[in-house]
Amino acid sequence: MxxxxxxxxxxxxxxxxxxxxxxxxxxxxxxxxxxxxxxxxxxxxxxxxxxxxxxxxxxxxxxxxxxxxxxxxxxxxxxxxxxxxxxxxxxxxxxxxxxxxxxxxxxxxxxxxxxxxxxxxxxxxxxxxxxxxxxxxxEKPILRKGAQAGDLIFITSYLGLSSAGLNLLNNLSDDEKRFIKSIRNFKNCKEYPDRLLKFKGINEILERHLMPIARKPDKFKHIAKAMMDISDGLLIDLHRLCEENKVGAEIYLDQLPIHPAITKIADYLNIEPMNPILSGGEDYELLVISDRQDAKEFGLIPVGRIVEEKGIYLIDPQRGKIPTKPEGWQHFQ
CATH class of the missing domain: 3.30.1330.10 (PurM-like, N-terminal domain)
Known part of the structure; x- marks a missing residue:
């Protein structure tokens, strides 16, 4: 310099x-x-x-x-x-x-x-x-503390895109990486190296990892009882919220939205698509707890509920209730 x-x-x-x-x-x-x-x-x-x-x-x-x-x-x-x-x-x-x-x-x-x-x-x-x-x-900050058994768990959009983007970026050629590095506006970029064009939603995946947009809660913060951002992964961040409130949570796997690009990249990299959705970090979506049944009208996506029994449980339509570990990004692990 x-x-x-x-x-x-x-x-x-x-x-x-x-x-x-x-x-x-x-x-x-x-x-x-x-x-x-x-x-x-x-x-x-x-x-x-x-x-x-x-x-x-x-x-x-x-x-x-x-x-x-x-x-x-x-x-x-x-x-x-x-x-x-x-x-x-x-x-x-x-x-x-x-x-x-x-x-x-x-x-x-x-x-x-x-x-x-x-x-x-x-x-x-x-x-x-x-x-x-x-x-x-x-005027009234919304804390992680405030959730009670019976409350509903919501997210603000697709999860796992940043993690999928990171996995894809780490598997690109040097020329492909240099091309990605040159992009300032991913939304308007329409020309990609041929190998990347097969990934539908490539713009959104790369933007989510390299230039994430923080989710403004003005439309729904008045119905939130507790809230935090999902920066380290859904499971570990939900675990932190539950620990703060001395409660547990159930996540309904069939309600988690799956972005089409997640499935494509997971198949390409031979990974389970649900892994980045549950444990991938840096999505910067919001985890919202509310008792409002009409929360979907405010743009929120229901994915589970708060329960009295401590722990995080995945609810699978075929396999039933599955205890799970709060996996996600941790610096000192």
Whole structure:
């Protein structure tokens, strides 16, 4: 990188200004946000070769994703996203163009979610380390705690797409990975290498892993008794919610929606399609607990119910009730 830290910080400050009615942004020792309700604070890390691999992940993807994964936590508590602090440790091999693309992704994500970059820090490091800190607010935050036996379990969309995308990406050729790395807008990309065209929904699969969109709960948060985002996998995240409420859960396998691309990729990679749906991470959909029978009218998908008996159980039409382990992504395992 040719630019020094002072030059980079000045460019970032000039690019990401904060309106006076929102608060005080980059330039002081700390940022100030004018909030009207309870503050919601969250942070997430993304580390090279742990959370991402640069052979198919661009700096633009990284910028967009570091915002999304943090905003997802704000949305999971029923909050409105307000501000974002971003810190990065990068090696000297990262170019000025890489850095520009990183902040292009951050800027586009902030435009999508309606928040502001309000500060952060930069440092040199051996590997790329990205840290996001999101600030939100809510009049009444929705917690993981609040579920009771008899409540219904809902999700907001297909699960397993990110995990399927990761598995596919790891099995691509170098040329195919370079092509994926060049894409900024997966929704509008219509030209893929021939081998990838057979996977219906390839755009959605790749976007879900490389540039996930946090699920805003405005249409249904008023009926949620408990809520969290599904970042590590349905089973392990549902287990965490149940532990918080000292209850158990039943998941009806025949009610889980299966995206057509999951079946195609699972067949191609010789894996069981239900595995990424139940245990795949980084979907950033929402897990919603409600006692409302009409929750489907608000766009929610029913997949199970809360029960008194502790544990997570899969209900299969043929095999009946199956106890299962809370499998999913864990860092220290």
């Amino acid at each position: 040719k630019k020094d830290e002072l030059t980079l910080v000045k460019e970032i400050r000039d690019r990401f200004s904060l309106p006076e009615d929102i608060g005080i942004g980059i330039g002081d020792d700390a940022a100030v946000l004018n909030l009207k309700s309870s503050a919601i604070l969250t942070t997430d890390l993304m580390i090279e070769d742990v959370h991402f691999e640069l052979s198919y992940t661009s700096f633009y993807h990284l910028g967009f994703k570091i915002v999304s994964v943090n905003v997802s936590d704000i949305y999971a508590m029923g909050g409105d996203f307000k501000g974002f602090l971003f810190s990065a440790g990068v090696p000297e091999t990262v170019s000025d163009q890489d850095f520009k693309e990183l902040f292009d992704g951050i800027e586009d994500a902030l435009k999508h979610y309606g928040g502001f970059l309000i500060g952060g820090d930069l440092s040199r490091s051996k590997n790329i380390v990205l840290s996001g800190f999101a600030v939100g607010e809510a």
